Amino acid sequence: MSPGDEHDYRSADRGGRSDDPYSTLGGTRQTRTRLPDSNAGHPQARRPARASRSLVMIVGVVVLLIAAIAFANRGGGADDEGSPGAKGRESAGSAPTAPTGTKPVQGRNGTIASGFARDEQGAQSAAANYAVALGSVEMFTADTRHDIIKATHDPAVVPKLQSDLDAAYSPSFYANVGLEKDGTPPAGLTFVSRTVPVGTKVVEMNDGAATVEVWCTGLVGLAGEGATKPVTGTWFTLTQKLTWAGGDWKISSSSQSEGPTPVNGDNRASTADEMADAIGGYGGFTYAR
Template identity: 60%
Template structure:
C-alpha cells in the first residue's frame, strides 16, 4: 500500500513504508483507539464517481490503478532529490485540534493472516473492522516488499478485491522497471547496492471512517513513514514523510478488501529538535527493529 520533496503524497505520491515485513521478523498486533470527531478539516475530499462504461479499463479499475501507482511518484521524487537534507516545510495554520487520549478498543484484534504474505486477515464485519483492515493494508502497500515482483504480486492479490487486482498488477509491473529502480538508487532488480539498506516503512498514526455501509466502507489512514537508503556513502538518506491514504473497501469473501485507493501529502507536524542519526545508527535501527502489523 502519499512524496514531494519531503513526503509521500498524491502531489506527489508515496511508495510506502514497511507494508510487508521481511521474513523472520516477529509480527505484533497493536490496538489503538482513534479520536472520532464530527467534522475533520483533514478529511479526504470526495471523489466523483466515474462516467459511463467505455473501452479499456472500467472506472473502478482505473481509480484503483491510479490510487496505488501514485505510491511510485514519491520514490521518483525521492530519486530526483539528491543528497543532503530536505527543505524546511513548516505549517503556519492556526487551527488547533482538540487533544484526546488513545485507548484500547473493546474488540479483540484479528488473529488470522494471509498464508502467502503474513498480512492480517479476518477483520470484523463492522466499521471498526474496516478501519483495522485499512491500517494493515496501508502498512503492506508501503513496504519494501512492493519492490520485489513475487512479494508485490502476493501483496496486491491479498489486499485487493479479485476484480481490482489484475489490472493493478499489470500497471505496477510496468511501473517497477529497471529504470525506475535505478532512479531510486537501487540495483536494476530492486535490491539495494552493496553496503546500503533500502528503507520503505509506514506507520499508521490514526484512522477514521468517512463512509460506512454493510458492504462498503471508506477509510482514511493518516500515516508517517521512512524512505531512503541507509548506510555509509548514501546520497539518498532516510527521511520521514507524512501522508494520508484513503481506501474504499468492499466486503468480499468474508473480509474487507480494497476496491480503490488514493493518497495525498500530509498533514505533517512541525519537526522537533531531535538531532538526525548517523548512517550507521539508522542502519542498525532499521535492521534491528522489525515492522508492525496494526489492528485497531
C-alpha cells in the same frame, strides 16, 4: 510505497523553519539573566524575591502534576461511559484508539492480518494494516508484491492492478530511489521503506462498503555509509475504498494526498550506521488496532 510513488506515495514538502511555538519566550529561544544588585550608589538595595511566592508556584506545579497522573491512570470498565472505547460507533468525530473488548484478528493471509470484523473498527484495522503492507520493502520485489496485492485487494481489480504495478516498478523507477535495476540495494546498503499509521477515520460506511482515511508517516531511502539516497521521513494520508469480499475487507481503489505534516523538531539526524542498526533491530507492526 506504491507504484511510481516518487510522485505519489511519499511526496512531502520540507519548507524552512518558521516560528517555533514550543520554544521559550514566545519562540525567540532566549532566556533572561538578572545581574546581582550592587549597594554602591544605591542606598536602598532591591528587595529579594519573596520566598512564599516561589513556594506557592512549586506547590501549584506539583498539584497539577499529580492531577495529570491521576487522570491518565484513571481506570474504567468496558461499559464506562467516560472511556473513549465506550462511545458508540455512530458518534461524531474521530475517537482515539482504545481497548474495545474485541480481540485482535487471528487470521493471516501470508504475512498480512485477515479476518477483520464487518464494522467500523474492522474497516479501520484493515485499512491501517493494508497501508503498512503496501508501503513495505516487499512491494519492490515482483513475487512478494503480487502476494501483497492479492491479499489486500478486491479480486475484481487485482489483474489490472498487477499489470499496472509491474510496469510502474521499472528499472528507471528503481534507479530513482537508489536501487539497482533489478530492485536490489547497492552492496553494503539497506533499503528502507516503511509506512506507519498515525490514525484512521471512517469517512463513509454502509453494509458492504467503507471509505477509510489513514494518516501516515513513512520512511524511505538507503541506510548505510555512502548512501546517495539517505532515509527521509514523509507525511501523507491514504484514502482507501473498501468492499466486503470473500468474508473480509478488501481495497477496491485508493488515493493519496500530502500531509498533514507537523513542524520539524530539533532532533539530531542520526548517522548512516545508527539508521541502519535501527532498521535492522526494530521490526514493523502487522496489526495496528
